[in-house]
Amino acid sequence: MNSKIKQRINNLRGKMQAHDLQAVIIPTSDPHMSEYIPDHWKTREWISGFTGSAGTVVITQTKAGLWTDSRYYLQASQQLANTNIILYKDGLKETPTITQFLKSNLPSKSNIGINSETTPIETYRIWEKELINLSLNADSNLIQELWDDRPELPKSQAYIYDEKYAGKSSKSKIEEIRDKYITSSSKKILITALDEIAWILNIRGQEIQNNPVVISYLILSQKSCDLFIDSKKISDELKKYLKDQSINTHEYKDIYPFLSKIHETEIQYDPKVTNVKLTQSLQRSVVKKETPSPIALLKAIRNKKEIENIKRAMIKDGIALTKFLIWLETNINSSITEIDISNQLYKLRSQQDLFIGESFDTIAGYKEHGAIVHYKATQDTNATLKPKGLLLVDSGAQYLDGTTDITRTIALGELSSEEKLDYTLVLKGHIALARAVFPEGTRGSQIDILARLPLWENRKNFLHGTGHGVGHFLCVHEGPQSIRMNENPIPLHLGMLTSNEPGVYIDNSHGVRIENLILVIPFGDGLYSNYYKFETITLCPICTKGIVKEILTDQEIQWLNDYHKKVYDTLAKHLNNKEQEWLKKATAKI
Known part of the structure; x- marks a missing residue:
């Protein structure tokens, strides 16, 4: 495949020379700036071989680079191997921006090609302002001339x-x-x-x-x-x-x-x-x-019926996930793989009423694969699980009555002291955010520290956001609200549904992430303001096998025990006797 990528870049450079372009910028986007796009618009993937959902390729006559964020550092480094495309890690202080790269690699008055249909006006203006003495050609769609077997636009019925x-x-x-x-x-x-x-x-x-x-x-x-x-x-x-x-x-x-x-x-x-x-x-x-x-x-502000519906969807998702966890525990010695994990989750969710499909491709990363934030197992990477180490599973479903997104990190057996510590620190951060109380008008960036502080105190961190909005039988990543370190002027309103997903990722070792969906609800009137809090609406046991109980506070232990009681009380009535027995043990007080 990488030889094909090299040839495609060479062919593109030939087209660039014919059109008097000294560089081209190829983003990950369609004309609507969607996060996930139809195959027809996957030009960046076609030219680079990188399959992540975020990234921008820049190609000059002598250099090629891909800029992507921390979710894809490991994936991109693997997929770009032997392509001559350099990985530039967005978010790191030593990484040049795209405009800095272009200014340092192109002579004055060089022409830069972009596709006007897949470039947002805000980004174009930034490039135009920063690329002094360079010219943007907004009507360059050279890949259209090269991509012979380009997929057609989708034609399915609305x-x-x-x-x-x-x-x-x-x-x-x-x-x-x-x-x-x-x-x-x-x-x-x-x-x-x-x-x-x-x-x-x-x-x-x-x-x-x-x-x-x-x-x-x-x-x-x-x-x-x-x-x-x-x-x-x-x-x-x-x-x-x-x-x-x-x-x-x-x-x-x-x-x-x-x-x-x-x-x-x-x-x-x-x-x-x-x-x-x-x-x-x-x-x-x-x-x-x-x-x-x-x-x-x-x-983003859910109406009463939407809230009722998403809570029903969460019960169904919790039933499927409980059955999955029982299956995983039963079959851990049966040579099951990461792909088996994805297939089993789909099978169990598809048995639930109003199931339409997945809300994103399941991330099932065993041991070191868990450190790849948006990992997707392939036949070449598909790891076989063993009764030791951590398994990170991030998955979600589309039901007619709501969209779900959940991550669990599961101890399959013996863990190292570092794995146990990391797991407990992430859990502490997750609980701190879940327990948050805040005045009306609070922004996500103001409470993001709650999920990170336990990690910071141990000189660790994660580079992705802590929380994103989730659509209602729509896209799993939506705004305008977020919980992250970056400033976002949108406050958290009553009725907003947001993820709570701190994590930590140790290259070539393990990854930990614990994710529930949280709903902003009233906490009551108070001094100077109305106060809000979160209701955790995801229903699924949190693995307790990797917890270092000694570093949890009494309040954190109480939160976990209360959450597990809610999970059991809500789901047990929908399970058979053996499944109820398993769930009772999985949600027992610690």
Whole structure:
């Protein structure tokens, strides 16, 4: 494969020379800036061989580099071997930025090619500002000329997402957006994020693996709602539904000529998820208002029905996970592999009501593979489990009534003292965040330290975020809220669902991560403010075999015992006698 990558880069360099380009930038994105993208837009993967969900490739006539974050350091170093592509580890102080790399490797007035359809306007502006004396060519799509067997765009049917799961009608959502954000008859909102469009219209699809969204654009004004979607994806039933909702439909590719015909109006869009080509299509008379999407916040605050539904989904997920843990313990001496883990989880979840699929590809990393944050076992790497060491399993499901995401690190047998310490430190951080109480208006960055402090005190850390938003039968990673070290101005609101997933990763040894989903709920009125707390809604035993009990506080022990009582009381009634007996032992007080 790596010889193919070298040849592709050489062919690209030939095209670059023919087009007078001294460099090209190839991001991981589609025209909607999605995290997970259809095969048609996996240009960065095609040119580099790196399969992670985040990263940017830069190629000059003499050098090639890939920039990616800490989740993929190990994976990228393995997949880039013998490709002549250098790995640049984003987040480390010694790593140059992409613009610093280009400025130091290109002569003045060099031309840099980018694809305007897969580059967000915010990023383009940053590059334009920082690349002084260099020129950006926004209409370069050279890979289209080279990728002979490029997959077609998805053509699967979209479908209606029933209001009994969504909790609100599409009409009510559109009216709320109009009332709050479209205050003038000359104003429009351009919506490009696929999860936002699916949420507004109560439609779903199956075009992107694990993400039930529909490839489309949406433009909202006071009087109209225009959806741009491939007409082949619209069934008669959906066509009637959209008409009943007063939604006009256009072909997906017609978004650009449609925008070019708009005059004397204000168009609001989110520069982080709106591509350059869209903004270039707008006339000069159009007032461009760039602001974070207001839809993301509306979507992130769960309504009453959504909360009821996700809690039901968590019970089903907990049943499947309990059965999985019993299967794992029973078969640990039967030469099961990391791929077997993924297959068994899928099998058990598929037996649950309203199961649609996985919310992401299962991460099952045994021993040193657990240190690869977004590891995915292949036939070449597939490790056989043994009754010793740690197994990290990060998995999730898509049910019609909700999206789940859970990580458990499981002691399969004898552990080293370092493994036990790391496991306990991560558990302490997880509990600290789960127990957090905070005033209204608190941001995730202000409480992130709770999950990290036990690790920091032992001179350890993790480089990924501690918590991300989770969609409602939508994408497993959503915003606008987050819990991480980086500043995020969005406060935590009542009804937000966020992950709690501290970890620690020791290269070539082991990885530990413990993840539950937490819901922001009221704690009560207090001095100067209303106060909030988290309700942990994931239901699955946390492995106790690796805990160093002596370094847990009484409060931490009480939290764990209370959590396990909730798990047992909620799940036991859905299990047979043998399964109940196992769960009782797994959730026993420590």
